[in-house]
Amino acid sequence: MAPEKWWTAFEDPVLSEVIEEALQNNLSLAGDWEQYKAALAVLKSRRSFLWPEVEATAYSAISRPEPDFAGGENLQMGVSAAYELDLWGRIASGVQAEKFRSEAAFLDYQSAAMTLSAETGISWFQLVTTHKQLELAEQQLQTNQKIMRLIRNRFSSGQIRAVDILRQEQLLESTRNQKVFYETELALLQNELSVLLGIPPQNQPEFPTDSLPQLPPLPATGLPLELIRRRPDVQQAYALVMAADREMAAAIRAKFPRLSLNLSGQMRSNDYNNLFKDWAYTLAGNIVAPLFYGGRLNAEVERTEAVKNQRLFEYGQVVLTAFREVEDALIRELKQQERIQILQRQLELAQKTNGQLRIEFLNGISNYLDVLLSLDREQQLQRDLLEAQQVLLETRIELYRALAGGFETERTATLP
Template identity: 65%
Template sequence: MKEVNAPIEEPVPFTNSGRTEINEKWWTFFEDPILNNLIDTALTKNLEIAGSWEQFKASIASVKQQRSFLFPDIQAEIRSGISRPQPDFAGGENTQIGVSAAYEIDLWGRIRSGIEAEEFRAQATYFDYQAAAMTISAETAINWYRLVSARKELQLIEEQIETNKNILKLIRARYTSGQIRAVDILRQEQLLESTINQKLSFETDVALIQNQLAVLLGTPPQNLAKIPVGNFPELPPLPETGLPLELTRRRPDLKRAYSTVLAADRDMAVAIRSKYPRIALDLSAQARSNDFNSLFQDWAYTLAGNIIAPLIYGGRLNAEVDRTEAIKNQRLYEYGQTVLIAFREVEDALIQELKQKERITVLEKQIDLAAKTNKQLKLSFLNGLTDYLDVLLSLGQEQQLQRDYINAQQELLEIRVRLYRALAGSFETAKNAEVEDIEYLED
C-alpha cells in the first residue's frame, strides 16, 4: 500500500532549533530525581494508561478474530433419539454423528483487506496508549513544577508576612512619637491582611496540586505520601526540532491518525470487493445407525461448492462503497488537521520560550530596581523626607514582583515540557512485553 500524505502544504523548517538530540524519556533532561520517580510511578500505576492498554489488548483480539476467517469453520455434531413403539420407527435413524467444514476462498482479497483494516485499527489503539503515556508524563511534570512553584510562593509569602509585621511594629512605634499618621498604620495593616489572604490561597494551591498529582499517580489523594520538597532545575539546552515531516513519523498521536486513514482505506477495499462473486466450499461426513454398535460402519460424504454473485441489491453495495470512501476522506482531513496542530504546538512553544526568557530578564531588572527604590524610600521615610504611602506602594510592588518571578520560572519550565511533548516520540514501557502478537505494529 502506497504512503498517504497529509493534505497540507509542504512545511518549511521550524523557526528555531537547538542542537541537543531529544531523548524518548525527555523528562530525564531536567536531571530531577523527584520528577523521575513521580513519572515512573505514574507510568506504572496511572489508571488512564492502564485502561488504554486494555483497549489495545481488545484490538489485538479483534485482529485474531478477523484472521480466523482465513481458515475453514469445522463443526462436529452428534444426535441421538428413541421412538416407541419400535415398529413405527422401522427404517429410521435414531443416532448420527458427523463433521462438517465450510471455507470461503478469498479470491479477491476481501477477507485479507478486512484483516488489514483491523490491524491498522490495532495500530491506532497502540498509538493511543503511547499518546496517553506521553500525556500523563507531561501532566505529571507540569503539576510537579506547579507544586514547587506554589511551595516557593508559600514560603515567600510567609517571609513577606513577617516583613510586613515588623514594619507594622516600627510605624506603630513611630506613631506614638507623633512622627506618622494613624492612616499609615491602617494602610500597613491592610497590606499585612492582604498577604495573609494570599497565604491562604497558596496553601489551597499546594493541597489541590498534590491531589491532582495523586490522581496522576493512581492513588487516592488522602492516601498520598508526603512528596519531598524540590526546586526548579536549570533549564536544559533547547532540543533539536528536526524537520516538520520527521514529527509525523515520531509523535504517537500523528501515527494514530495516520493508522486510522489506512484502516479506512482497507474498509473501502472490503466494500469494493464485496461486489465481486464469492466462492465457498462445504464438506460434510456423517454416520447414521439405529444402534451404537453399527454407528461407524457406514459413512456418507458430501462435498459442495457454490458461487454467490451479487446481481441486484438496490444500490446497497455501491452506497457502502461511497460511504467508506467518504469516511476515508474524512480521516485523511482529520489527519491533516492533527498534523497542523502538531506543527502549531511546536511553533507556539518555541515562541513562548523565547519571550518567556525575555520576560524573566525584565523581571530580574524590575526586582533589582524595586529593591533599590524601596531601600531609598525607607531611608527617606526614616529621615522624615517622604510620606509613608510611597514606602507602602513600593513595598507592595516589590513583593508582587518577587511572586511574579517565581511564577515566570515555573511557566518557563512548563513551556519547555510542552515543547518536549510536542517534539518527543513514543517510549517503551513495561507493559509492551505483555502482548506477543504485535509484529504488524512496526512501521
C-alpha cells in the same frame, strides 16, 4: 533531539519518580491499554476468516412408537468444514483494516502516555512552585509584621500618622490572603497529583518539594518529516487513514462473486455398536454472485469512501497542528525567557528603590506611603518571578510534547 523519555532531560530524580509512578498506576492509561488489547482480539477474530471453519456434531434421539427402525433409536455423528476462497482479497482487506486499527489503538495508548507524562510534569512543577509561593508569603507576612511593629513605635512618638498604620494593616491582611490562597492551591494540586498517580486524594504521596530543576538546553527540533514520523498522534491518524482505505477495498470487493467449499462426513446408526461401521461424506462447492441488493453494496462503497476522505483530511489537520505546536512552543519559550529577564531587572530595581526609600523614611525625608507602595511592589514582583519561572518550565514540557516520540512503558515492554 529530545530524549524519548523527555523528563530525563531535567535530571531531576523526584520528577522522574513521579512521572514513572503515574505511567505505572494511572487508571485512565490502564484503560487505554485494555482498549488496545481489545483491538488485538478483534484482529485475531477477523483473521480467523482466512481459515476453514470446522465443526463436529453429535445427535441422539429415541422415537416411540417405533415407526421406521428397530429399537426406535437414531444415532448420528459427523464433522463438517466450510471455507470461502478469498478470490478478490475481500477478507484479506478486512484483516488489514483491523490490523491498522489495532496499530492506531496502540498509538493512541502512546499518545495518552505522553499526555499523562506532560500533565503530571506540569502538575508537579505547579505543586513545587505553589509550595515556594507559600514559603515566600510566610516570609513576606513576617516582614510586614515587623514593619507594623516598627511603625507603631514611631506612631507613639508622633513620627507617623494613623493612616499609615491602617495602610500597613491593609498590606498585612493582603499578605495573609495570599497565604490562604496558596494553601488552598497547594491542597488542590496535591489532590490532582494523587489522582494522576492512581491513588485516592486522602493518601497523598510525600515527595520533596525543595526547588524547581534547571531548564535543560533547548532540544533540536529536527526536520518536519522527522516530526511526522516521531509523533504517535500523527502516526495514529495515518493508521486510521489506511484502515479506512482497506475497509473501502473490502466494500468494493464485496460486489464480486464469492466461492465457498463445504465438506461434511457423517455416521449414522440405530445403535452404538454399529455407529462406526457406515459413513458418508459430501463435498460441495457454492458460488454466490450479487445481482440485486437494492443499492446496498454501492451505498456501502460510498460510505467507506467518505470515511476514508474524512480520515485523510483529519490526518492533514493533525500534521498541520503538530507543526504549529512546535513553533508555538519555541516562540513562547523565547518570549518567556525575555519576560523573566525583565522581571528580574524590575525586582532588582524595586529592591534598590525600597531600600533607598526606607533610609529616607528613617531620616524623615520621605513619607511612609512611598515606602508602603514600594514594599508592595517588591513583594508582588517576587511572586511574579516564581510564577514566570514555573511557566517557563511548563513551556519546555509543551515543546517536548510537541516533539514527542513514543516511549516504552512497563506495559509496552511486555509486547512480543
